[in-house]
Amino acid sequence: MRLSPRTDLPAAVGRPAYDRTAQAAGIVHIGIGAFHRAHQAVYTDDAMGAGDRDWGIVGVSLRSGDVAAQLNPQDGLYTVSTRSAGGSELRLIGAVQKVLVAADDPQAVIDAIAAPATHIVSFTVTEKGYLRRADGSLDLAAATELSSLYRFVGAALAVRKAAGLSGLTLLSCDNLANNGSVLRRLMREYLGSQHPDLVDWFDSECRCPATMIDRIVPATTDADRAAVEATLGARDEGAVVTEGFSQWVIEDDFAGPRPRWEAVSAELVTDVAPYETAKLRMLNGAHSALAYIGLGGGHEFVHQAIADPAIRPAIERLMRNEAAPTIDAAPGQDLGAYADALLDRFANPALHHRLAQIAMDGSQKIPQRWLETLAWHQARGHRCPSLEAAIAAWIAFLRGDHPIDDPLADRLREAAAGPDAIERLFGDGGLITSDWRPA
Ligand code: CS2
Numbered sequence: 001m002r003l004s005p006r007t008d009l010p011a012a013v014g015r016p017a018y019d020r021t022a023q024a025a026g027i028v029h030i031g032i033g034a035f036h037r038a039h040q041a042v043y044t045d046d047a048m049g050a051g052d053r054d055w056g057i058v059g060v061s062l063r064s065g066d067v068a069a070q071l072n073p074q075d076g077l078y079t080v081s082t083r084s085a086g087g088s089e090l091r092l093i094g095a096v097q098k099v100l101v102a103a104d105d106p107q108a109v110i111d112a113i114a115a116p117a118t119h120i121v122s123f124t125v126t127e128k129g130y131l132r133r134a135d136g137s138l139d140l141a142a143a144t145e146l147s148s149l150y151r152f153v154g155a156a157l158a159v160r161k162a163a164g165l166s167g168l169t170l171l172s173c174d175n176l177a178n179n180g181s182v183l184r185r186l187m188r189e190y191l192g193s194q195h196p197d198l199v200d201w202f203d204s205e206c207r208c209p210a211t212m213i214d215r216i217v218p219a220t221t222d223a224d225r226a227a228v229e230a231t232l233g234a235r236d237e238g239a240v241v242t243e244g245f246s247q248w249v250i251e252d253d254f255a256g257p258r259p260r261w262e263a264v265s266a267e268l269v270t271d272v273a274p275y276e277t278a279k280l281r282m283l284n285g286a287h288s289a290l291a292y293i294g295l296g297g298g299h300e301f302v303h304q305a306i307a308d309p310a311i312r313p314a315i316e317r318l319m320r321n322e323a324a325p326t327i328d329a330a331p332g333q334d335l336g337a338y339a340d341a342l343l344d345r346f347a348n349p350a351l352h353h354r355l356a357q358i359a360m361d362g363s364q365k366i367p368q369r370w371l372e373t374l375a376w377h378q379a380r381g382h383r384c385p386s387l388e389a390a391i392a393a394w395i396a397f398l399r400g401d402h403p404i405d406d407p408l409a410d411r412l413r414e415a416a417a418g419p420d421a422i423e424r425l426f427g428d429g430g431l432i433t434s435d436w437r438p439a
Contacts, residue, residue, distance in 0.1 A: 003074045003236040009092060013079070013232065016094030017049035024054040024117040025097055026257070028109075030149050031125040032059030032067050032099055038080050038217045038242040040122060040173060045095040046264035055259045058112045059099040062125070062147045068099040070238035078238030079228055083350035090231055102152060113156030114165070119256045122171040123183070124213075125149055127364035128407050130176065130186055134433045138189040150190040157202060158195055167205025169255045173213045175284055177276065177368040180210030180251060209251035212276040214283065216345060217242045218353040243351055245341075249275040274330040277372075281323035282335070283342050285369040286315050289386065290346065291358035292393035302353040306346040316343065318386035326376040360405040362394055363412060363432060371426070371434035378436060395421050 172179035294305030398416035415424035
């Protein structure tokens with residue numbers, strides 16, 4: 001039997017503490033993958049549980065119908081399992097109302113964003129979904145295709161302006177450096193080209209706060225779904241599995257109303273940069289290093305790689321000696337304690353986080369995870385042995401005899417093949433743009 005609003009939940013399973021059928025949708029979320037369902041949707045469910053109203057989420061998949069097929073027959077309901085060495089907890093999330101597939105019904109997406117009750121459009125479209133060229137500018141050809149977030153937001157903003165409706169908050173929840181200002185700049189570039197009459201209105205009526213988002217969410221497996229079914233007594237095709245830890249730091253700069261996420265443990269701050277930089281360079285930087293070094297060492301999962309005495313010291317060094325010194329910590333932000341906590345999180349044996357999942361899209365991740373740290377040290381005449389080992393492991397990975405999941409896959413493979421790989425990847429005019437230059 002499939003999970004539905006009529007499922008008789010076991011007593012131990014948490015559930016929404018509000019009337020979900022009475023909530024308007026205040027948020028449209030583009031890119032409704034497992035991460036959003038285990039992170040922002042949980043905070044929003046908590047906020048409604050704490051008394052906020054009308055923050056239902058309309059999820060959007062730009063291309064694939066998979067999540068719509070998982071959630072729509074369940075009336076948007078799904079479970080989140082949090083797993084630690086101490087056991088597992090299961091909870092039903094009610095914040096998502098439905099999932100639209102942009103490729104099938106583009107107008108429905110525009111209508112949802114243009115709806116008067118919508119105040120926030122949030123995004124987890126992964127690094128490559130922002131459609132940046134190597135120099136950081138918008139790839140306009142890609143941005144005018146049907147699968148581009150810019151097309152939908154641009155068309156809906158035009159409707160809102162013409163109808164005299166309020167502007168929107170566009171909330172990037174992806175692991176980019178300065179994700180808010182990157183989204184603002186790219187959206188302006190798109191509007192400047194496709195809707196020039198909207199640029200001034202966008203500047204005055206819309207906001208793009210920066211965010212630091214953090215929760216480790218491995219891709220759900222069939223075994224996970226079977227384990228959930230055994231506890232739930234119903235089949236949840238949309239189940240997500242994650243760790244207990246969750247963090248969300250948000251720049252408090254919204255165009256209009258927002259959920260009281262700060263009442264349910266999100267942090268609303270004036271400057272996200274110290275948290276975002278620490279997260280990208282320490283957590284994500286270590287993750288990518290673990291992925292390539294770990295796969296090279298024959299491991300499959302993060303918890304195995306971090307337990308390997310030949311790998312762990314390099315990862316500790318990357319976080320404590322290479323990444324941490326580059327970060328201007330906020331008052332009270334303890335980077336040593338952060339590194340300790342990350343090592344514990346990586347070691348979580350109950351979470352089967354595949355290294356191959358992290359190894360995807362290296363070309364899009366490595367600049368903000370590794371190269372900013374390397375450039376900082378290079379300017380001071382220091383070497384970074386762990387990051388250099390990580391780069392060597394990435395190149396070995398690109399040379400490997402296995403599929404490479406990356407928008408630049410073919411060019412990376414070719415560039416990595418020869419003795420001048422470092423130069424062709426990172427040198428002047430190389431595939432990966434950054435301020436770091438190979439010595
Ligand atoms: C990971 C992230 O897949 C990856 O590249 O580094 O998804 C990571 O698990 C999250 O950013 C944790 O918040």
